[in-house]
Amino acid sequence: MRPVLVTGGAGYVGSHACRMLAANGYLPVTLDNLSTGHRWAVKWGPLEIGDMADQACVGALIARYQPVAVMHFAALSLVGESASKPGRYYGNNVAGTLSLLEAMRAGGVDKLIFSSTCATYGEPESCPIAETTPQQPINVYGRSKLMVETILKDFAAAHGLRAAALRYFNAAGAAHEDGIGEAHEPETHLIPLVIAAARGARGPVQVFGTDYPTADGTCERDYVHVNDLATAHVRAIDFLTASAGFHAFNLGTGRPYSVRQVIGAVATQAGRPVPQQIAARRVGDPPALYADPRRARDVLGWEATQSDLDHIVASAWRWHTADAIQAEVRRAV
Numbered sequence: 001m002r003p004v005l006v007t008g009g010a011g012y013v014g015s016h017a018c019r020m021l022a023a024n025g026y027l028p029v030t031l032d033n034l035s036t037g038h039r040w041a042v043k044w045g046p047l048e049i050g051d052m053a054d055q056a057c058v059g060a061l062i063a064r065y066q067p068v069a070v071m072h073f074a075a076l077s078l079v080g081e082s083a084s085k086p087g088r089y090y091g092n093n094v095a096g097t098l099s100l101l102e103a104m105r106a107g108g109v110d111k112l113i114f115s116s117t118c119a120t121y122g123e124p125e126s127c128p129i130a131e132t133t134p135q136q137p138i139n140v141y142g143r144s145k146l147m148v149e150t151i152l153k154d155f156a157a158a159h160g161l162r163a164a165a166l167r168y169f170n171a172a173g174a175a176h177e178d179g180i181g182e183a184h185e186p187e188t189h190l191i192p193l194v195i196a197a198a199r200g201a202r203g204p205v206q207v208f209g210t211d212y213p214t215a216d217g218t219c220e221r222d223y224v225h226v227n228d229l230a231t232a233h234v235r236a237i238d239f240l241t242a243s244a245g246f247h248a249f250n251l252g253t254g255r256p257y258s259v260r261q262v263i264g265a266v267a268t269q270a271g272r273p274v275p276q277q278i279a280a281r282r283v284g285d286p287p288a289l290y291a292d293p294r295r296a297r298d299v300l301g302w303e304a305t306q307s308d309l310d311h312i313v314a315s316a317w318r319w320h321t322a323d324a325i326q327a328e329v330r331r332a333v
């Protein structure tokens with residue numbers, strides 16, 4: 001099995017990528033400091049506990065496993081917190097990545113697949129968003145990701161790094177059948193919060209704004225199944241093997257759903273209405289964000305195939321409601 005070093009492999013998207021790597025003949029070696037990730041989510045290869053900024057640690061892992069590529073998920077990603085703690089976000093997401101890149105260079109690993117985000121586009125003037133849409137992030141988190149993209153371009157030009165920045169839209173869903181799913185703490189993402197409200201595990205879900213210029217007045221987003229994201233990462237390894245330089249790809253479906261449509265899909269899945277409360281707009285939420293995913297299709301040969309909203313919600317629902325899974329998760333904490 002070909003080893004791949006996976007920073008943040010104990011987190012939500014990273015753990016699903018590890019599952020997909022293993023299914024495609026790779027050995028995912030997780031490097032994670034467990035700041036927001038979980039031991040129980042690392043199932044398909046070794047867990048090395050450490051920080052991506054620790055060059056000696058990364059260097060030793062590279063020497064030991066000889067990875068063919070690095071998949072880089074490790075980051076802090078709470079938009080609100082990024083505004084109040086910019087030093088922490090730039091330190092971890094930007095300086096931490098720079099340190100990782102230097103360790104890769106010293107160890108002779110030349111391929112990196114980076115978790116970027118639609119947040120690097122900020123509030124674009126129009127949708128769908130193509131890779132050529134100007135990147136003007138409106139928060140510290142988005143700026144930290146854009147800074148990393150810039151560093152990757154410069155390392156590609158100067159040092160021959162091969163890098164793919166995968167700009168995810170809204171990651172959602174779960175590989176519930178294999179006991180992994182979304183487990184952020186605190187949780188800020190819409191779908192798990194709607195599911196929690198439907199189950200009575202929390203109070204009503206807040207609908208952040210009903211007066212947006214959209215079909216039903218609530219915000220529209222491009223939800224993409226985490227298994228589809230994982231597949232794109234595996235495709236990116238093959239792509240980088242054949243292609244030098246820096247490349248960016250939007251990972252989305254191109255089909256937006258509103259907050260109300262998400263709540264409706266969860267209500268259908270749950271078989272009961274979802275308690276909800278109309279709330280003020282959340283600062284920094286654009287009315288609609290959705291991808292033009294054609295570049296990923298044409299160049300990577302990737303398309304979302306599991307990202308139908310009902311399928312996303314069904315898989316997330318099973319993950320959050322399966323007693324056996326949740327008991328296993330609690331035991332393993």
Ligand SMILES: NC(=O)c1ccc[n+]([C@@H]2O[C@H](COP(=O)([O-])OP(=O)(O)OC[C@H]3O[C@@H](n4cnc5c(N)ncnc54)[C@H](O)[C@@H]3O)[C@@H](O)[C@H]2O)c1
Nearest residue numbers: 008010011012013032033035036037051052074075115171
């Ligand atoms: N979830 C989304 O909707 C979404 C959307 C766009 C982009 N992203 C990006 O995708 C990546 C994964 O997101 P996620 O939702 O899985 O987050 P997550 O918090 O579940 O996973 C991040 C993982 O990185 C680890 N980590 C953080 N800093 C580290 C460090 N310095 N050294 C080692 N490990 C470290 C954490 O412990 C955690 O396991 C992030 O880079 C995020 O910015 C996520």
Ligand SMILES: O=c1ccn([C@@H]2O[C@H](COP(=O)(O)OP(=O)(O)O[C@H]3O[C@H](CO)[C@H](O)[C@H](O)[C@H]3O)[C@@H](O)[C@H]2O)c(=O)[nH]1
Nearest residue numbers: 117119170171188189190193206207208219221259282285
């Ligand atoms: O309790 C909630 C939570 C969210 N929303 C709405 O639901 C939509 C989706 O919100 P999320 O927080 O789930 O996702 P975002 O679109 O804000 O977040 C995405 O963009 C962020 C940067 O802006 C990060 O990259 C994040 O990881 C990624 O999922 C937004 O319109 C938001 O206003 C609510 O109405 N109520």
